[in-house]
Amino acid sequence: MSENSDEATAPGADWDALAASFDDEPDHGLRDADVRRAWAARLASWLPPRPGDVLDLGCGTGSLSLLAAEQGHRVTCVDLSPAMVELARTKLAGRDAVFLNGDAAAPPVGEQRFDAVLVRHVLWTLPGPGRVLRHWRQLLRPRGRLVLVEGVWGSVTPVGIPADRLTALLAPLAGQARVERLSGDASLWGREVTDERYAVVATYG
DSSP, rough: OOTTTOOOOOOOOOHHHHHHTTTTTTTHHSSSSSHHHHHHHHHHHOOOOSSSSSEEETTTTTHHHHHHHHHOEEEEEEEHHHHHHHHHHHHTTTSSEEESOOOTSSSSTTOOOEEEEEEEEEEEGGHHHHHHHHHHHHHEEEEEEEEEEEEOOOEEEEEEEHHHHHHHHHHGGGOEEEHHHHHHHHHTSSSSSOOEEEEEEEEOO
């Protein structure tokens, strides 16, 4: 611990501490073959049918990035945690992928545009989600899509973002959004779940 109590914690430090055990969750590490197949099938239906450029924001250890790469996409992985980014780099070794340390709300991709922006369990943690969604929309090429996997977790003090709120935030962006309910598909989570879990796929142009 620093002797200077005013010294700010480095961005991503909390997630750095979780990186080594992050993949222990079935839907994080996708180590179980059935869970991995379930996510691969969903991802194939959400991402563009032809290989393109996918931006994975809050990529964690890169499990979804790897599935996207295996489906032929070129992936740019962004995470606030340097430790997560390094694990993703290892996981995708030899794949057509770029790895960046940065904030999902304002990813350091410059003027680059993407065919899909993929974000899982990140938007609910960010302040000003409407503003963030507008920025993500600007990162898309014509006919691009936002793929947002979110939910509401916990019963006593629930956290997350309900599907109806997310679709309301997307409405001003003038895309076509569809919601897929994921709670009932135990194969995605490695167990039965009762909380709200869903994906929104919004297409533009």
